[in-house]
Amino acid sequence: MKFKARVWKFPDNINTDLILPSASFYLTQEEQVRFVFQANRPGWVDQVAKGDILIGGKNFGMGSSRPAARSLRNLGLGCLVAESINGLFFRNCVNFAFPAMACPGVDKAFAEGDVAEADFANGVVKNVTQGTTLQAATLPQKLLDLLDAGGVYPLLEREGIIAPLRK
Amino acid sequence: MGMTMTEKMLARRSTTGGQNVVRPGDLVTVHVDTVIFVDTNFVASRWRDLNRIDNPDRIIVVLDHRVPAATPRCAAMHKTAREFVKQFDIKRFHDVGYTQGISHQLVADHAYALPGSITLCSDSHTGSAGVFNCLARGVGSPDVVYATAKGETWFCVGETVRYELEGMLPPAVTMKDAFLQIAGQYGEHTNQNVEYGGSGVAGLSISARKTLTTMSTELSAEFAVFEPDQTMIDWLRARTDAPFECVMPDADAQYAAVRKVNLATLEPLVAFPDSMVRNSQPVAAAAGTTIDQAFVGSCANGTLEDFELVAAVLNGRRVHAGVRFVVTPGSQTVYREANRRGYIATITEAGAVVTNATCGACCGGHMGVLGAGETCITASTRNFKGRMGDPSAHIYMGSPATVAASAIKGVIADPREFLN
Numbered sequence: 001m002k003f004k005a006r007v008w009k010f011p012d013n014i015n016t017d018l019i020l021p022s023a024s025f026y027l028t029q030e031e032q033v034r035f036v037f038q039a040n041r042p043g044w045v046d047q048v049a050k051g052d053i054l055i056g057g058k059n060f061g062m063g064s065s066r067p068a069a070r071s072l073r074n075l076g077l078g079c080l081v082a083e084s085i086n087g088l089f090f091r092n093c094v095n096f097a098f099p100a101m102a103c104p105g106v107d108k109a110f111a112e113g114d115v116a117e118a119d120f121a122n123g124v125v126k127n128v129t130q131g132t133t134l135q136a137a138t139l140p141q142k143l144l145d146l147l148d149a150g151g152v153y154p155l156l157e158r159e160g161i162i163a164p165l166r167k
Numbered sequence: 168m169g170m171t172m173t174e175k176m177l178a179r180r181s182t183t184g185g186q187n188v189v190r191p192g193d194l195v196t197v198h199v200d201t202v203i204f205v206d207t208n209f210v211a212s213r214w215r216d217l218n219r220i221d222n223p224d225r226i227i228v229v230l231d232h233r234v235p236a237a238t239p240r241c242a243a244m245h246k247t248a249r250e251f252v253k254q255f256d257i258k259r260f261h262d263v264g265y266t267q268g269i270s271h272q273l274v275a276d277h278a279y280a281l282p283g284s285i286t287l288c289s290d291s292h293t294g295s296a297g298v299f300n301c302l303a304r305g306v307g308s309p310d311v312v313y314a315t316a317k318g319e320t321w322f323c324v325g326e327t328v329r330y331e332l333e334g335m336l337p338p339a340v341t342m343k344d345a346f347l348q349i350a351g352q353y354g355e356h357t358n359q360n361v362e363y364g365g366s367g368v369a370g371l372s373i374s375a376r377k378t379l380t381t382m383s384t385e386l387s388a389e390f391a392v393f394e395p396d397q398t399m400i401d402w403l404r405a406r407t408d409a410p411f412e413c414v415m416p417d418a419d420a421q422y423a424a425v426r427k428v429n430l431a432t433l434e435p436l437v438a439f440p441d442s443m444v445r446n447s448q449p450v451a452a453a454a455g456t457t458i459d460q461a462f463v464g465s466c467a468n469g470t471l472e473d474f475e476l477v478a479a480v481l482n483g484r485r486v487h488a489g490v491r492f493v494v495t496p497g498s499q500t501v502y503r504e505a506n507r508r509g510y511i512a513t514i515t516e517a518g519a520v521v522t523n524a525t526c527g528a529c530c531g532g533h534m535g536v537l538g539a540g541e542t543c544i545t546a547s548t549r550n551f552k553g554r555m556g557d558p559s560a561h562i563y564m565g566s567p568a569t570v571a572a573s574a575i576k577g578v579i580a581d582p583r584e585f586l587n
């Protein structure tokens with residue numbers, strides 16, 4: 001599991017209400033994507049290219065249990081690398097198959113627009129533009145497997161435990 | 168080397184048959200005792216029907232975020248929940264009506280989370296239940312579905328910070344202020360557990376302690392656990408005769424930090440808009456700010472004690488013209504008892520609006536949503552940008568006493584002049 005793309009930077013304590021505001025609660029997943037960071041960075045969703053990498057500060061994703069990680073995945077972002085990630089948000093990242101890892105030092109190591117390479121199996125994050133490398137803790141194998149499986153819903157669906165979306 | 172309460176509870180419930188030792192950095196798989204679904208799980212267009220579940224007696228279903236239904240889509244969501252309840256014959260179902268309430272208040276009202284047990288709920292403030300010396304945490308929808316299907320879940324084990332509470336709170340100062348002090352001074356606790364103990368705990372009611380465990384979600388804490396004591400045991404025993412075993416930390420448990428909080432020296436604080444991480448100030452710093460709305464409610468401040476406090480501040484006074492003061496109980500049980508004790512009469516005589524038990528204004532769902540540019544002071548859980556409605560609204564966070572005092576004055580105000 002490896003990603004190489006340009007990065008977008010976000011500060012400390014980014015919360016879930018900024019990613020998936022309450023106003024978009026009943027909308028479809030496609031519609032919800034339009035609301036990502038609308039309150040703090042209007043217009044940003046139109047600048048994101050498929051596979052782009054999000055670099056976050058400390059405590060990324062603090063807040064609600066809502067499926068905010070799913071919106072980041074649906075927006076087409078490749079992965080998230082942050083100084084630290086809220087535990088609940090991290091679970092949702094894994095469960096919705098949006099690769100995310102904590103990597104202390106990442107905030108200082110990147111300027112917006114740099115190209116990053118994130119290697120999840122080895123916990124290595126490279127700044128290709130500046131030629132620097134950071135070593136993070138690797139994710140436990142169980143969680144890498146869950147990401148590979150496409151997250152919880154596809155896994156349970158294959159096991160016949162949950163039904164497909166209602167028509 | 169000993170273990171913290173969190174580590175001991177995880178070890179006890181691990182699927183590897185009572186793993187002896189759990190340490191920070193481990194990934195443990197544990198049995199889940201209770202799984203709580205809330206209405207937001209059941210959005211009709213996203214709901215995945217389950218074909219089988221592990222044990223319907225472990226499941227609780229609660230309609231709370233927007234009750235009674237606010238829109239047709241909301242009604243469809245509630246209908247999906249009722250179908251699920253019927254499909255698996257789930258006994259503990261809290262529909263609109265007599266047992267209606269916010270899931271975390273219902274856990275306290277009905278003793279749904281017992282010492283040493285593990286509870287998951289797809290709402291982030293589930294750590295609230297840690298007041299009962301157990302592990303409870305908010306997770307996402309996929310996690311509750313997985314645990315419902317399989318009866319287990321995983322946790323990445325973090326380090327633990329211990330808070331030693333000392334002394335007695337002064338009048339007009341509450342555990343909301345204690346939380347604002349901790350969040351202001353120490354900031355976020357991402358990937359860490361918090362544990363609360365110390366000589367000051369004995370002087371705190373369960374409701375007061377529960378405000379702190381509920382608000383610990385805003386520290387980004389993984390788990391928030393109180394040490395057990397007789398007050399806690401009496402609360403549980405008044406509500407259930409199910410067996411349980413309390414857990415104390417080992418004397419040589421390893422903590423990332425041990426910090427003292429002297430309750431006696433605290434004062435009323437407010438968090439300024441958009442964040443509660445290192446954003447608290449004494450109420451004087453915001454005093455005089457004109458408000459459009461005041462709100463007391465949520466899973467953190469919708470208890471009977473909160474109603475008692477609001478009634479004590481409002482007693483014989485009137486809410487300032489131009490201020491909407493919305494007060495929402497955490498459960499209909501709280502509502503009925505507040506009514507019996509006359510608090511509801513005092514609060515409504517003052518010109519506040521008391522709603523039914525629901526999340527309501529807390530998450531900007533219904534019943535008190537903010538408009539563009541408005542200012543609100545709230546005793547709920549979050550003041551994020553856009554949390555309670557329009558993203559240009561300004562949300563200050565304070566205690567129920569501070570909010571009620573502000574509602575009377577029409578500007579953010581110190582509650583001490585009303586209660587000393």
Ligand code: SF4
Pocket residue numbers: 232269270290291292464465466467525526529530547548
């Ligand atoms: S009251 Fe607010 S914080 Fe508590 S469960 Fe409801 S929406 Fe969440």
